[in-house]
Amino acid sequence: MRPFIKAENVVHEYSRRDEEGNVTDINRALDGVDIEVTAGDFVAVLGANGSGKSTFAKHLNALLVPTEGTLYVDGKDTSDHNNDLKIRQTAGMVFQNPDNQIISNIVEEDVGFGPENIGVPTEEIWRRVEESLKNVEMYEYRKQSPNHLSGGQKQRVAIAGIMAMKPNCIILDEPTAMLDPEGRKSVIKTVRELNKKENITIILITHYMEEVTAADYVYVMGSGQIKMRGTPRQIFARSEELTKYKLTIPEVTKIALELIKKGIQIPKDILYVEELTNALLKLKMHQ
Amino acid sequence: MLRDITIGQYYASESVIHRLDPRVKVVATFVYIISLFCFDQLSGYIIAALFFGCMVKLSKVPFKFITRGIKPIIFMLIFTAALNLLWTSGEHILIKAGFITITVEGVKKMVFMALRLIFLIIGSSLMTLTTTPNQLTDAIESLFKPLNKVKVPVHEIAMMMSIALRFIPILVEETDKIMKAQMARGADFESGNIIQRVKNMVPIFIPLFVSAARRASDLALAMDARCYHGGEGRTKMKPLKYKKPDIIAYLVMFGYICIIITAGKFLPI
Structure with a gap:
């Protein structure tokens, strides 16, 4: 099967210019990124601040194009500007700040903004708005002003706005960074459900470890490169390496690893609280 | 403290006026403002006031909301009234004290000018009270499309x-x-x-x-x-469509301006 997203040696350089337009400083934000994402997957990209993960996200949406290398989204080359609208329609993007991506004064009008732009007929827009608002459980707020919603609710409206364009893939660039724990949970739950029920490919960019436990595959970025790749269990088992990239593993995994250090025999790749309790109970039974 | 600011204060209600197409309301307000300058006698003001009163009644907006619009311009109102009063020359002198001369014509002009300004303000505030800002921008977009x-x-x-x-x-x-x-x-x-x-x-x-x-x-x-690329090839979620009441409203406005112009030409006072 053809991968939905295929990045081949993607390099991106931000250059700073002086008044005459001469390049004074080059900052390599992406340095040879290779990623393949299969359609329907839930992929997480982890990275600390400045690791290049947001720059990479913008490439997936053709908001930035590679300086070197190529990036294909659904078989289309992102560096060809004729593909821009098609790519943005198939791979929608949700940003970090919920306030700065909601365009309209009324929730339903905001969700309709994307379909309006791609020229969907009026009745179909209404159908899609209803469907996508129900999908993120925000239908009863459709007539309200987004200013009166909580951060998590705004973020779900933003997701609905992307869903209304009928994408195959949603890229979320640190969607929970500005939310409280409650809002964070609701957004991640929505994203997971879209992945399971609607079979939407999810690319979640984040630095919260707890959010990636549900992912099928995890990439860890550091200084513009992919440093680690694997399933969440494989990644979290390598905790020393993770700290090198300024990332910390989830609390439960940390406790489990500490326990192992003390000589208690439990598996190394624990992700959830229940798993740890079960492992410890099992141990107790054996004694 | 700053949160109390409301701009384009919309008064939510279900009325004929609220349901009208926003384009009708913009055009009607414009016509009403023009009509205020089509006459120069008392009868014209009575007609304009009666017409406005009917519209307010239909809109179900409480009257005190409408008069609230006058407050910010009260100084301007007094200023123009005073200017008109002092600078209008005429034959029938009412008071003469030093360099101040007040004439009957001056008083008349002062009252009419103030009335005209008040009607102008409350007329347009009726529009903003019954139209949401979004509808207003839609109307402007559609009206200025040419x-x-x-x-x-x-x-x-x-x-x-x-x-x-x-x-x-x-x-x-x-x-x-x-x-x-x-x-x-x-x-x-x-x-x-x-x-x-x-x-x-x-x-x-x-x-x-x-x-x-x-x-x-x-x-x-x-x-x-989200694929925004300007107005080209864009569809509308809430397109503006004229319905029967909108056409009636246009006819009413046409009738009103005809009456005002005839009144201005033929009625003596």
């Missing part, structure tokens, strides 16, 4: 207006936050003379502008990501 032919970016201007409206409460909240942050650091916005106070506002405006610019750049990116 200007597209002379390369005026009508859609883009309307889009900017509606985004500005969306961001007013956000920026107001932000100003509030910055003010509080500066006050916590010992800034003082309440004492000193006017120049001093204006100077004290600088530490509020600079961070506000910086953050507004950042927001604008974020929003532009988000709009790009």
Whole structure:
């Protein structure tokens, strides 16, 4: 099967210019990124601040194009500007700040903004708005002003706005960074459900470890490169390496690893609280 | 404290006027304002007042909401009234004291001018009270569409207006936050003379502008990501469509302007 997203040696350089337009400083934000994402997957990209993960996200949406290398989204080359609208329609993007991506004064009008732009007929827009608002459980707020919603609710409206364009893939660039724990949970739950029920490919960019436990595959970025790749269990088992990239593993995994250090025999790749309790109970039974 | 500001104060209600197409309301307001300058005698004012009264009744907006619009212009009103009173020359002198001369014509002109201004203000406030800001921008976009032919970016201007409206409460909240942050650091916005106070506002405006610019750049990116590419090939979720009441409203406006013009020409007082 053809991968939905295929990045081949993607390099991106931000250059700073002086008044005459001469390049004074080059900052390599992406340095040879290779990623393949299969359609329907839930992929997480982890990275600390400045690791290049947001720059990479913008490439997936053709908001930035590679300086070197190529990036294909659904078989289309992102560096060809004729593909821009098609790519943005198939791979929608949700940003970090919920306030700065909601365009309209009324929730339903905001969700309709994307379909309006791609020229969907009026009745179909209404159908899609209803469907996508129900999908993120925000239908009863459709007539309200987004200013009166909580951060998590705004973020779900933003997701609905992307869903209304009928994408195959949603890229979320640190969607929970500005939310409280409650809002964070609701957004991640929505994203997971879209992945399971609607079979939407999810690319979640984040630095919260707890959010990636549900992912099928995890990439860890550091200084513009992919440093680690694997399933969440494989990644979290390598905790020393993770700290090198300024990332910390989830609390439960940390406790489990500490326990192992003390000589208690439990598996190394624990992700959830229940798993740890079960492992410890099992141990107790054996004694 | 800044959160109380409302712009384009919409009065939510279900009425014939509220349901009218916003284009009708914009055009009708314009026609009404023009009609105020088509006569120069008492009967005209009576007709205009009666017509306006009927519209207010139909709109179900309480009368005190409408008169609230006059408050900000009260000084201008007094000023123009005084000017008219003092500078109109005429034959029937009422009072003469030193260089001040008040004539009957002056009094008449003062009253009429003040009435005209009041009608103008409350007439347009009836429109903003019964139309949401979004409907208003839609109406403006649709009414000015012909200007597209002379390369005026009508859609883009309307889009900017509606985004500005969306961001007013956000920026107001932000100003509030910055003010509080500066006050916590010992800034003082309440004492000193006017120049001093204006100077004290600088530490509020600079961070506000910086953050507004950042927001604008974020929003532009988000709009790009949602396939926004100008008005071309764009469909509407809520397209404006004339219905029967809208056509009736246009006819009513036409009838009204005819009556006003005839009254202005033929009625003696």
